[in-house]
Amino acid sequence: MNSAEVVAQNRQYWQALAPHRPGESVEFFRAGGSALNPDELAAVGDVSGRRVLQLACSVGDEALTFAGLGADVTAVDLAPTHLSTGRAKAGALGLSVDFREQDMMALDPELTGFDLIFISWGGICWVPDLTSWAADLSTRLAPGGVLVISEHHPLWEVLTVTAPMSVNGDYFAPARVGYADPLKAPEITRELESPILSRSFVWSLGALTTAVLAAGLTLRSLQEFAAPEMYAALGDKAAWLPATYLLTATR
Numbered sequence: 001m002n003s004a005e006v007v008a009q010n011r012q013y014w015q016a017l018a019p020h021r022p023g024e025s026v027e028f029f030r031a032g033g034s035a036l037n038p039d040e041l042a043a044v045g046d047v048s049g050r051r052v053l054q055l056a057c058s059v060g061d062e063a064l065t066f067a068g069l070g071a072d073v074t075a076v077d078l079a080p081t082h083l084s085t086g087r088a089k090a091g092a093l094g095l096s097v098d099f100r101e102q103d104m105m106a107l108d109p110e111l112t113g114f115d116l117i118f119i120s121w122g123g124i125c126w127v128p129d130l131t132s133w134a135a136d137l138s139t140r141l142a143p144g145g146v147l148v149i150s151e152h153h154p155l156w157e158v159l160t161v162t163a164p165m166s167v168n169g170d171y172f173a174p175a176r177v178g179y180a181d182p183l184k185a186p187e188i189t190r191e192l193e194s195p196i197l198s199r200s201f202v203w204s205l206g207a208l209t210t211a212v213l214a215a216g217l218t219l220r221s222l223q224e225f226a227a228p229e230m231y232a233a234l235g236d237k238a239a240w241l242p243a244t245y246l247l248t249a250t251r
């Protein structure tokens with residue numbers, strides 16, 4: 001299957017899930033809630049007045065957070081229903097986000113000059129070709145612009161974390177069809193019978209940093225974090241393995 005076919009299958013997969021994924025409520029945002037965690041907020045810095053592009057934005061919760069912080073936000077996703085949900089929330093909150101139905105492997109040519117490109121939590125696994133994706137993004141950043149990737153750690157992706165612990169994927173072979181470990185699937189797929197299998201990728205940190213550097217970007221930081229709840233079966237050793245990471249690179 002080539003990249004375009006992978007994306008076409010994933011569009012169907014996500015569009016089947018999208019009506020069941022509301023994300024955070026309007027009340028959450030009205031009460032001052034943020035869809036970005038403190039590490040992400042520190043990594044992105046002051047976004048007020050900055051041009052932000054969010055990739056694989058889903059129902060727009062992080063995009064709405066950026067908009068609430070004063071950024072000029074464009075947010076893209078494959079699933080039109082996710083985007084409709086995001087637009088409805090933006091309308092209710094009086095926030096402006098340019099939600100666009102776009103494949104992040106084939107972005108509109110006019111989407112350039114961004115101060116920040118952001119992708120997170122189950123976003124990068126939908127990139128079928130990391131090298132060309134990173135190379136394309138580097139051309140869409142303004143000089144000095146920053147790429148921020150906040151994601152599940154690839155080691156967590158290939159481990160099944162219920163006891164006894166086992167390995168559900170090959171760290172060095174990124175492509176996967178469906179989910180070998182249901183804990184890695186979006187929550188809704190555990191309840192929904194979908195005939196459509198997703199096609200996703202576990203990108204190792206080596207593959208990721210190589211692609212970012214090959215794109216001509218400057219790596220600023222690569223932090224790995226523990227998240228004990230993601231390895232709960234390991235008990236008092238649950239914080240001994242990396243669960244998430246946060247990469248920043250600049251043009």
Ligand SMILES: C[S@@+](CC[C@H](N)C(=O)[O-])C[C@H]1O[C@@H](n2cnc3c(N)ncnc32)[C@H](O)[C@@H]1O
Pocket residue numbers: 007010014055056057058059060061062076077078079082102103104105119120121122123126127186
């Ligand atoms: C798990 S969600 C991302 C989560 C998001 N960061 C959040 O916290 O809500 C994955 C999203 O990626 C989108 N997606 C998958 N492949 C894509 C592609 N090629 N281009 C754009 N979006 C894509 C899906 O439609 C889905 O909304």
